[in-house]
Amino acid sequence: MAREEQRALRFDILTLFPEVFGPFLDATMLGIAREKGLAEYHLHNIRDYSRDKHHKVDDRPYGGGPGMVMRCGPVFRCYEAVREMAEPAGRFVMLTPQGRTFDQALAREFSRSDRIILLCGRYEGFDERIREGLPVEEVSIGDFVLSGGEAAAMAVVDATVRLVPGVLGHRDAAASDSFADGLLEHPQYTRPPEFRGMTVPQVLLSGNHAAIARWRRAQATERTRRRRADLLNTQTATTEKNDG
Ligand SMILES: C[S@@+](CC[C@H](N)C(=O)[O-])C[C@H]1O[C@@H](n2cnc3c(N)ncnc32)[C@H](O)[C@@H]1O
Structure with a gap:
């Protein structure tokens, strides 16, 4: 459903590195959008949902190979808990180089949403069952591989928030x-x-x-x-x- 003009677009960002977002979300246009009540940013550490005594969130890939894979348990529990923190469910976006390429049309669509939950990967990516068992929409920011989804999430938040009506100073600035x-x-x-x-x-x-x-x-x-x-x-x- 279309977002009402006065309601903030809520972002929930699921990440292993919430600390990298702070200054980025506070600065300039994104910070002003929050101050005007047009956007909200909520950071959630996936590691908090690990039940491993060392708070591990990754493990070796079945079948062998390099690197580590993000485990299902922490990601499922984190998503399910965050999903319940607010209504509506909104869109659940998995940042991955394997997704639909993010573009201005998708940014415009996102800017009309009430809520977007962004899932940032690390290591060699996600256990495939995260794609199968959760209602993810896979989104890539381009044909290159980042070491984590955080930079991709920042690009999505930035491009989306500047299209929310009332965020940019001049009415036609984005046009x-x-x-x-x-x-x-x-x-x-x-x-x-x-x-x-x-x-x-x-x-x-x-x-x-x-x-x-x-x-x-x-x-x-x-x-x-x-x-x-x-x-x-x-x-x-x-x-x-x-x-x-
Ligand atoms: C090293 S990458 C894993 C790539 C994975 N092995 C693959 O080939 O699909 C680690 C994480 O960075 C993020 N990432 C990397 N490149 C991205 C891109 N182009 N767009 C969005 N997210 C990306 C994803 O969240 C991914 O899980």
Whole structure:
């Protein structure tokens, strides 16, 4: 169900390293979103749900091979306890390089949720039964392998929260971002008008808002064509929508 405008988007982050999130969640946009009551971040240490006397959460892989695998017990118990801490159940996202690639469309979907529970892996990843026995949605932040899901969770939280209505200062700030309408963003300039011989395009100094909008649209389209033609192939219709 769509999130009500005034209700905070709740994140529960399941991790073995909650301490790495502190400054990141406190700073700038994410901290302001929390202060405005638009987002909440709850950290949960998976190790607290281990029943092993040494609080172990990993073990050797059956069949042999390098590294360690995250055990079912602590992850199941952690998820089940956290799930009961609030309503609704929300979306349960397993960060894994094997998942659906996170993109702006998924960030927008997440920003309309009430709650997102993020599961961060470590070591060689998860016992397969975690995928089978829990309602996970597998999400990757790209075709590379991180040593843990924490950096991936931070990327997901950041990209999602800035799309929550009311978080960004300017109403349209996210609307012109890259990917918002299927294009990369147009070039941006600020003062001074000339720096080391490089000048700001005259049209941006003209005060002619229609001409500026046309220039930006053309630049965004051209930049996308040169750098990410794959985006144009899937978004041809939307590229024309603001051309007047
Ligand atoms: C070293 S990786 C394990 C990779 C695993 N052996 C595999 O090949 O799928 C440890 C953890 O980092 C996180 N991770 C690594 N790369 C990621 C990516 N591209 N997107 C999201 N999470 C990632 C996952 O939570 C993963 O369980």
